[in-house]
Structures are given as C-alpha cells and as structure tokens.
Amino acid sequence: MSQIHHVVHPLIQHKLTLMREKDRSTNSFRRLMGEISMLMAYEVTRDMPTQLIDIETPLEPMQSPVIDGKKTVFISIMRAGAGFLDGMLNVVPGARIGHIGLYRDPKTLVAVEYYFKMPADMENRDAIVLDPMLATGNSAVAAVDRLKETRPKSIRFVCLLAAPEGLKNFTEAHPDVPVYTAAIDRGLNEHGYIVPGLGDAGDRLFGTK
Numbered sequence: 001m002s003q004i005h006h007v008v009h010p011l012i013q014h015k016l017t018l019m020r021e022k023d024r025s026t027n028s029f030r031r032l033m034g035e036i037s038m039l040m041a042y043e044v045t046r047d048m049p050t051q052l053i054d055i056e057t058p059l060e061p062m063q064s065p066v067i068d069g070k071k072t073v074f075i076s077i078m079r080a081g082a083g084f085l086d087g088m089l090n091v092v093p094g095a096r097i098g099h100i101g102l103y104r105d106p107k108t109l110v111a112v113e114y115y116f117k118m119p120a121d122m123e124n125r126d127a128i129v130l131d132p133m134l135a136t137g138n139s140a141v142a143a144v145d146r147l148k149e150t151r152p153k154s155i156r157f158v159c160l161l162a163a164p165e166g167l168k169n170f171t172e173a174h175p176d177v178p179v180y181t182a183a184i185d186r187g188l189n190e191h192g193y194i195v196p197g198l199g200d201a202g203d204r205l206f207g208t209k
C-alpha cells in the first residue's frame with residue numbers, strides 16, 4: 001500500500017511560494033529550503049519511537065520520553081538533497097548521514113549512479129531519503145532500489161515538490177515507502193522539469209547554471 005503524505009501547512013505553503021519566484025536570490029532560496037525542511041522533519045518524524053529515561057526535574061524525579069537520533073539516517077540524494085539536509089539535522093542532530101550521487105541523463109532522463117556511501121549497521125536504522133524534486137521519479141526509484149540492498153529497518157522519502165508522474169512511478173516501484181511532499185504540481189515539461197515548479201533546485205540552491 002503506497003502512502004502519499006501531502007503536507008499542507010500555511011507556513012510551508014508560504015515559504016514554498018517565495019521559493020518558486022524566479023528572481024529570488026540564492027541566499028534566500030537556500031534559507032527557505034532549510035526552513036521548510038525543518039517543518040517537514042516535524043511531520044516525517046511524527047511517529048518516531050521514543051523510550052522513557054529517568055531524569056530529575058528541579059522538583060522531583062520522573063520518567064520522560066527521548067528519541068534515539070542515532071538510529072535515524074538521512075540519505076541525501078546529491079546534489080539538491082543537501083539543501084534539505086541542514087534543516088533536518090537542526091531537528092535531529094544525532095542522525096547519521098548517507099549520500100547517493102545520481103545524475104539524470106539529459107537525453108533519456110534515466111538516473112545514473114556515481115556515488116554511494118552509507119553508515120555501518122543500516123539494518124538497525126530508519127532511513128529518511130531527501131530529494132527536493134520528485135520529477136520523473138527515476139532518480140528516486142533508483143536511489144531507493146540501491147538503498148534497499150543495505151536493508152534499513154524502514155525507509156521514507158521526503159521531497160518539496162512532486163509531479164503526478166513521479167509519484168505514480170515511485171509508488172508503483174516502491175509501494176512500501178511513504179512519500180512526504182509539500183506540493184503536488186501540474187506535471188512535467190518536455191525536459192522533465194516540474195511545472196509550474198521552481199526550476200532546477202540544485203542550480204538555485206548553489207547559484208550555478
């Protein structure tokens with residue numbers, strides 16, 4: 001059963017509108033992505049397991065819940081995933097980090113892997129895959145195919161914008177992986193860009209062309 005979580009929140013929608021504006025500066029775009037990723041982290045970690053530990057307040061001892069952040073691994077799909085990573089780490093600072101490097105062949109739009117590095121002991125970790133743009137879904141499908149070889153305890157996928165084509169492709173390939181997205185746009189153009197979208201997330205994040 002696929003699960004698509006369309007995370008609708010006025011703060012996220014507002015910041016996303018600002019990010020879409022074509023004249024927004026690199027600095028502002030990057031800051032907004034960081035802010036949205038913190039808000040998305042709140043949603044994607046909503047059912048993270050907690051355990052009770054013994055503490056003492058100034059008034060008395062108590063048992064109180066904590067999360068074990070080390071069990072979480074954020075997987076950044078290079079390079080735009082980096083824009084999502086900082087905000088997530090602000091909220092779960094103890095998390096481990098993995099990287100998957102993929103580029104889209106501009107002719108075929110097929111994902112080609114050039115880098116893959118995960119922490120040890122993936123079997124005991126909950127993986128949260130980060131890629132701001134779920135366009136054709138080919139990169140996301142390839143990234144999760146590869147990640148599954150390391151057998152993480154669970155996998156979630158978080159993006160900022162999704163195209164219906166990408167959602168369909170991804171959820172058909174990985175019906176067991178929940179997708180969290182802040183917006184579902186109209187579709188893809190002939191170059192595989194999300195429309196209306198926000199352009200090339202990597203270029204806008206890093207100020208490249």
Ligand code: URA
Binds near residue numbers: 194195
């Ligand atoms: N990647 C991007 O950065 N933008 C798109 O619209 C599609 C893929």
